Amino acid sequence: MVTVKSLQARYSEYHQQQQFNQEPQHLYAPVNYILGLGGKRLRPVMLLMACNIFREEIDAALPAAFAVEIFHNFTLLHDDIMDDAPLRRGHQTVHTLYDVNTGILSGDVMLIYAYQYLGQVAYAQPQRLLEIFNAVAIGVCEGQQFDMDFENQSTVSIEAYINMIRLKTAVLLAGGMQMGALIGGASATEAQHIYDFGLNVGIAFQLQDDILDTFGDPAKFGKKVGGDIVQNKKTYLVLKALELADSATAAELNSLMNTPTTDEAAKIAMVKNLFNQLQVREAAEVVQNDYLQRAHAALDALNVTPDRLSNLRQLADQLMGREV
Amino acid sequence: MVTVKSLQARYSEYHQQQQFNQEPQHLYAPVNYILGLGGKRLRPVMLLMACNIFREEIDAALPAAFAVEIFHNFTLLHDDIMDDAPLRRGHQTVHTLYDVNTGILSGDVMLIYAYQYLGQVAYAQPQRLLEIFNAVAIGVCEGQQFDMDFENQSTVSIEAYINMIRLKTAVLLAGGMQMGALIGGASATEAQHIYDFGLNVGIAFQLQDDILDTFGDPAKFGKKVGGDIVQNKKTYLVLKALELADSATAAELNSLMNTPTTDEAAKIAMVKNLFNQLQVREAAEVVQNDYLQRAHAALDALNVTPDRLSNLRQLADQLMGREV
Numbered sequence: 001m002v003t004v005k006s007l008q009a010r011y012s013e014y015h016q017q018q019q020f021n022q023e024p025q026h027l028y029a030p031v032n033y034i035l036g037l038g039g040k041r042l043r044p045v046m047l048l049m050a051c052n053i054f055r056e057e058i059d060a061a062l063p064a065a066f067a068v069e070i071f072h073n074f075t076l077l078h079d080d081i082m083d084d085a086p087l088r089r090g091h092q093t094v095h096t097l098y099d100v101n102t103g104i105l106s107g108d109v110m111l112i113y114a115y116q117y118l119g120q121v122a123y124a125q126p127q128r129l130l131e132i133f134n135a136v137a138i139g140v141c142e143g144q145q146f147d148m149d150f151e152n153q154s155t156v157s158i159e160a161y162i163n164m165i166r167l168k169t170a171v172l173l174a175g176g177m178q179m180g181a182l183i184g185g186a187s188a189t190e191a192q193h194i195y196d197f198g199l200n201v202g203i204a205f206q207l208q209d210d211i212l213d214t215f216g217d218p219a220k221f222g223k224k225v226g227g228d229i230v231q232n233k234k235t236y237l238v239l240k241a242l243e244l245a246d247s248a249t250a251a252e253l254n255s256l257m258n259t260p261t262t263d264e265a266a267k268i269a270m271v272k273n274l275f276n277q278l279q280v281r282e283a284a285e286v287v288q289n290d291y292l293q294r295a296h297a298a299l300d301a302l303n304v305t306p307d308r309l310s311n312l313r314q315l316a317d318q319l320m321g322r323e324v
Numbered sequence: 325m326v327t328v329k330s331l332q333a334r335y336s337e338y339h340q341q342q343q344f345n346q347e348p349q350h351l352y353a354p355v356n357y358i359l360g361l362g363g364k365r366l367r368p369v370m371l372l373m374a375c376n377i378f379r380e381e382i383d384a385a386l387p388a389a390f391a392v393e394i395f396h397n398f399t400l401l402h403d404d405i406m407d408d409a410p411l412r413r414g415h416q417t418v419h420t421l422y423d424v425n426t427g428i429l430s431g432d433v434m435l436i437y438a439y440q441y442l443g444q445v446a447y448a449q450p451q452r453l454l455e456i457f458n459a460v461a462i463g464v465c466e467g468q469q470f471d472m473d474f475e476n477q478s479t480v481s482i483e484a485y486i487n488m489i490r491l492k493t494a495v496l497l498a499g500g501m502q503m504g505a506l507i508g509g510a511s512a513t514e515a516q517h518i519y520d521f522g523l524n525v526g527i528a529f530q531l532q533d534d535i536l537d538t539f540g541d542p543a544k545f546g547k548k549v550g551g552d553i554v555q556n557k558k559t560y561l562v563l564k565a566l567e568l569a570d571s572a573t574a575a576e577l578n579s580l581m582n583t584p585t586t587d588e589a590a591k592i593a594m595v596k597n598l599f600n601q602l603q604v605r606e607a608a609e610v611v612q613n614d615y616l617q618r619a620h621a622a623l624d625a626l627n628v629t630p631d632r633l634s635n636l637r638q639l640a641d642q643l644m645g646r647e648v
Contacts, residue, residue: 023466024466024470026472081428082425082428101405104402104405104406104428105469105472108402108431108435108465109462111435111436112435112458112462112465115454116458116462126450126451127443130443130454131443134439134440137436138436141351142347142351142433144429145350145429146348148425148429149350
C-alpha cells in the first residue's frame with residue numbers, strides 16, 4: 001500500500017513532466033500556465049488511490065490521472081470565461097492574462113489532450129475507459145448549464161440542486177476513481193462501488209464548500225468568506241432556508257437576495273442571521289454526513305482487507321473536517 | 325459501389341436521426357440548431373466514400389462520419405465566437421442567437437459527443453481511431469491558432485500559410501477518410517494513401533476557396549466576393565503577390581491592406597488590379613493543381629480496381645471546378 005503522500009509526490013512528478021512546448025506557442029503557453037497554478041490535485045490523487053486498492057503498482061494509471069486533471073483545468077478555464085472571473089488560485093485567469101479567444105481555444109485543446117492521455121493508458125478495455133470518461137465529461141457540461149440556468153430561475157428545488165452538484169462536481173471524482181479501480185484490476189462491480197464512493201464523497205464535499213463559504217474561518221478558507229451571499233448564489237443553505245422559513249422570513253431572505261447593496265458586510269451578517277435562526281447549517285451538516293456515510297457504505301461492499309481502504313476512508317473524513 | 329447520391333442520402337438520414345432532446349435544454353438546443361443548418365456535409369460523405377472503396381456496406385462508419393461532422397460544427401461554433409461572426413450559412417450564429425457563454429459550453433459538449441460517437445464505431449482497433457481523431461483535433465486547434473497569429477504578424481511565409489491550411493482544413497478531411505478506410509477494412513498502408521489523398525485535396529480545396537473569394541462569380545459563390553480583401557486577410561493570393569511584387573508594388577499592396585477605407589468596392593477593385601498585374605490567380609491555380617495531382621497520385625498507389633475510385637476522383641475534380 002502506497003501512502004497518500006507518496007501518491008501525491010508520484011503524481012506531482014508526472015504532472016510536472018507533461019510540458020506543452022510545441023508550436024504554436026500562443027496556444028500552449030496558457031495550457032502550461034493553468035496546469036502550473038497548482039491546486040489540490042485531489043481528482044488525480046484519488047484516481048490513483050482507487051487504483052492502489054487493487055494493485056501495488058500505480059504507474060499505469062498516471063496518464064488517466066493526468067487526463068482527469070487536464071479535463072478539470074479545462075472546465076476551470078472555460079468556467080472562468082463564463083463567470084468573467086479575474087482570479088484563479090490567487091493568480092490571473094487565462095482570459096484575463098491573455099484574452100477570451102485564447103482562453104476558448106486553449107481550453108478546447110486541453111479537452112482534446114484529456115482524451116489523448118486517456119488513450120495512452122495500457123488497459124485491456126480502452127472502450128470502457130472512453131465510455132466512462134465521455135459520460136463524466138457530458139455530465140460536467142450539463143451540471144455547468146444547470147448551474148447557469150439556476151441564476152435565472154426564481155425557484156430551485158433542493159433535489160434539482162443536488163442533481164446539479166452531482167453532475168458539476170461529483171461525477172468527475174466518481175468516474176475518475178472508477179477508471180483508477182478498473183486500471184488497477186477491479187471487476188466492473190468493484191469499480192461501481194468505488195464510483196459510488198466518489199459520487200457520495202463529491203456531493204458531501206460540495207455541501208461542505210457551501211457551508212464553509214458562509215461559516216468558514218476566514219483565516220483558513222481559501223476564498224473570501226461570504227462570497228456566495230454577496231453573489232446571491234442559490235446554495236444549499238439558501239434553498240434549505242427558503243424551505244424551512246415561514247412566508248415572512250422567506251420574503252425577507254428573497255428581498256435581501258434581490259436588492260442591490262453597497263454594504264456587503266451588513267448583507268452577509270443579515271443573511272447569516274437568518275441562516276442561524278433557521279438552523280440551516282445544522283440541516284446541511286446532517287445531509288452532508290448522510291452522503292459521507294453512503295460513501296463509507298459503498299466501500300463496505302468491497303471484498304478487500306480493511307487496510308487497503310484506510311487511506312481512502314481517512315482522506316474522505318479529512319475532506320469533511322477541513323477548516324471549519 | 326454505392327453512388328455518391330446514395331451515400332449523401334444515407335448520411336443525411338442518419339444525421340437527422342441524431343437529436344439532442346435531453347436536459348438541460350439550454351445546453352442542447354444550440355447543438356440541434358447548428359447541426360440543423362445544413363452545409364455541404366463534405367467531410368462525413370467523403371469518410372463514407374473512403375469506407376466504400378473497401379467495403380460495400382458502409383453503415384458501420386456512420387457514427388464516425390457523424391463524429392467528424394459534429395466536430396466540424398463545434399469548430400465553426402467556437403470560431404464564430406472568436407471572429408464575432410453574425411452569420412453562419414445564412415442564419416444567425418449560435419452566440420448571436422443565444423449568447424457567448426451558451427456558445428462556449430454547447431461547443432464543448434459537441435466536442436465531447438464527437439468522441440462519444442467515435443466510441444460507438446464497431447472496429448477491432450478502437451485505440452487507432454481515437455489516435456487518429458486526437459491528432460486531427462489537435463491539428464485543427466493549432467491551425468486556428470496559427471491563423472489568428474497571422475493577423476498580428478507583419479510577414480507570413482507561403483510555407484507557413486500552407487502549413488496553417490493543412491492543419492485548419494485538410495487534416496480533418498484526411499483523418500476522417502483514413503478512419504473511413506480503416507473501418508471499411510483497409511490496411512494501415514492503404515488507409516495512409518487515403519489520408520494523403522484527403523490531405524492534398526483539402527489543401528487544394530482551401531486554395532480554391534482563396535481564389536473564389538476574390539475571383540468567384542458573385543451569383544454562384546456562397547459568401548460575399550471580396551470579403552477576404554475587405555478583411556485584409558493574408559490569403560495565398562496576398563502572400564504570393566507580396567513575393568512576386570517589386571518593392572513599390574509590395575508597398576502599394578501593404579498600404580491598401582493597412583489603410584482603413586469606407587469605399588470597399590474601390591479597395592476590392594484596386595487589390596484585384598494588383599493581383600491581375602502580378603498574375604497571382606494563375607500562380608495559385610498552378611499550385612492548387614499540383615496538390616490535386618498529388619491527391620490523384622495517392623489513389624494510384626492503391627491496389628484496387630479503378631472503378632472503386634471513380635466516385636472519389638470525380639468528386640475531387642468537381643470540388644476544384646466548382647463555380648469559378
